[in-house]
Amino acid sequence: MSMIRVENLTFAYPSSYDNIFENVSFQIDTDWRLGFIGRNGRGKTTFLNLLLGKYEYQGKIQASVQFDYFPYPVSNKDRLTTDILSEVCPLAEEWELLRELSYLEVREDALWRPFFTLSNGEQTKVLLAALFLNSGHFLLIDEPTNHLDMKARETVSAYLKRKKGFILVSHDRCFLDGCVDHILSINRSDIEVQRGNFSTWFTNFQRQQGFELAQNKKLKKSIATMQKSAQRTSAWSDRMEASKYGNGPVDRGYIGHKSAKMMKRSKSVQIRQQRAIEEKSHLLKNLETAEDLKIAPLLYHADTLVTFSDVVPVFDGKDVCRPISFSVKQGERIALDGKNGSGKTSLLKLLTGQQTDHRGTITIGSGVILSYVPQDTSMLNGSLSEFAKTSQIDESLFKAILRKMDFSRIQFEKKMEDFSAGQKKKVLIARSLCEQAHLYVWDEPLNYIDIYSRMQIEKLIEEFSPTMIFVEHDLAFRKNIATRTVYFSIT
Incomplete structure (x- = not known):
């Protein structure tokens, strides 16, 4: 058992308009089976590539394991499957490969067929089997289910449950529930790690969303009150300053001195109020919203x-x-x-x-x-x-x-x-x-x-x-x- 530690990770693509990650810190155990979830474009595949050392970044990523990535790139699919797998896991014995393939319900003869003759599902299975035979490696599995039918998904999920030491990017809720023991979630403002499967995480997520929605209502009211108070303070100071130039004899020196003190006090109050507004606004860090979609289907004249x-x-x-x-x-x-x-x-x-x-x-x-x-x-x-x-x-x-x-x-x-x-x-x-x-x-x-x-x-x-x-x-x-x-x- 060892840890993968991420400290103050900040990253943006050179041509990007904004940071994908900003001062992100967390740690994970290399024995865990992690489901990796988050909205599209939040940086799941990017993070896997950072672990693989493909991009420069700010901060630290510390790990004592070697990372392998799935899908494994196969350059020449005309070769026999056994030759390709010996490249993926050079230290594995043939009997080990056959054992893994039996768990995945892949026929033995798949090893001695050209790789291109295997279905997409079979290709997924044999490559996963080979990658898991690299002892001491930590596997980064990026959306394997897109080439799997429903039966194959059940088989692969059960297979992954037998393993340990991987991050799995998937959006299939049942698939995740069947094989992971921790969830790594990319939220709006941070990355969190929670123990449990997807359903456990989602229950906690909904509770958190309910809490943040309630907080949102309170904070909006509080922020609006602060903003009105700041406006009143500013108007009060402005009126005092303007009184120096009113009609009739006045002690402009006294009023000017008093006005200056009020301006200073007003500015201090405004700064405190603005800071409070910003702090309260930041409390709504991970509130996810999904507005209802609409569609306008046409009715057909016949059944x-x-x-x-x-x-x-x-x-x-x-x-x-x-x-x-x-x-x-x-x-x-x-x-x-x-x-x-x-x-x-x-x-x-x-x-x-x-x-x-x-x-x-x-x-x-x-x-x-x-x-x-x-x-x-x-x-x-x-x-x-x-x-x-x-x-x-x-x-x-x-x-x-x-x-x-x-x-x-x-x-x-x-x-x-x-x-x-x-x-x-x-x-x-x-x-x-x-x-x-x-x-x-x-x-x-x-x-x-x-x-x-x-x-x-x-x-x-x-x-x-x-x-x-x-x-x-x-x-x-x-x-x-x-x-x-x-x-x-x-x-």
Whole structure:
């Protein structure tokens, strides 16, 4: 057991407008299983890179362990998996790798297949297994769930619970609850460490939020009283000074002397009052706000919007899954479930016209308007204003939604290619919320999205009940949102 100590850490990117971290101090035990949470753009991945020594910073980071980072970069995916893993963990024996893979429910033959033939989920699992075989290392795991289906998430969460000595960045609440024993949270003004899983942390967080909201009400009243008092003190001094120049005979020397004393006293009072105002304002350091979002779904004139009859997406001449049949009715929120590669995304692409090769029949009601959120964000570049114009949405509404999703005004001045992965995903969701549609088609919309925003989106959907068909592996989101689930089977 050893400690990782962070003292007075301050960091900003050279081209940035503000500090990401400012005089941050905390310490963590290298035996802990830490869940690392915080809003998008707060600096989670940046902090992992600071631990890895990638950037210069002010302050101190002291650690007696070597850090490894996941996802591990694989330069040549044509090589056999066993050769790649021997590079990741050169001291590990083959039997150790096979043992770890059995825990992760990966078949042994994966070791002797080219790495590129493994699914995204299998690649995630084998690299995690190899990295944990580096004895004495501390693992920095950055959002592993984005390539895992729901069953794989359960498997990896159970695997991580067997381990110790890692920081896990994830926004999946159930995944975190299954495997961490401490939470490292980036707040508005500091970083805190708490014992327990996500649910324990969130219960404490809500209590703290309730306390700060109550304090907020009291402090606003106190601050307003102080500000009025400061204004009265200043006006009182000004009136005394002005009296030197009134009509009739007056002792201007006496009044001037008295006025000077009052001005001095007034200035002293104002300084004390301003200091008190600032101190009270700083008490509201970690109050997180998430304003309610709105959406304006269109009502369709018929009960059924879309019907899939024995539909099979076809890729490279091969059937992707077994035939699928179901209808999407007004007000339904249908979750598509199945292993990675079972055809869920392909079906959504058929619905939106992104893909055409298929068997079976897709019947879309006349005049049905769709709003689509794709998995991929790589097309996002340029300014938000240009994106709003190209997307033919109201720019003011678009930016107002992003503000509610924790975008600072500084973000509006940046290019989208410089956004974090979660911020890019929020751009696509905000565009969809600006579009009036009969049917909202969302493909893994929550990838990289922070926990606060996930709950914010859940509340929106529960309130406005848009008709939806979506793919999402976040179990908590699915339980709260889906009215029905359609299951996919691989051929």
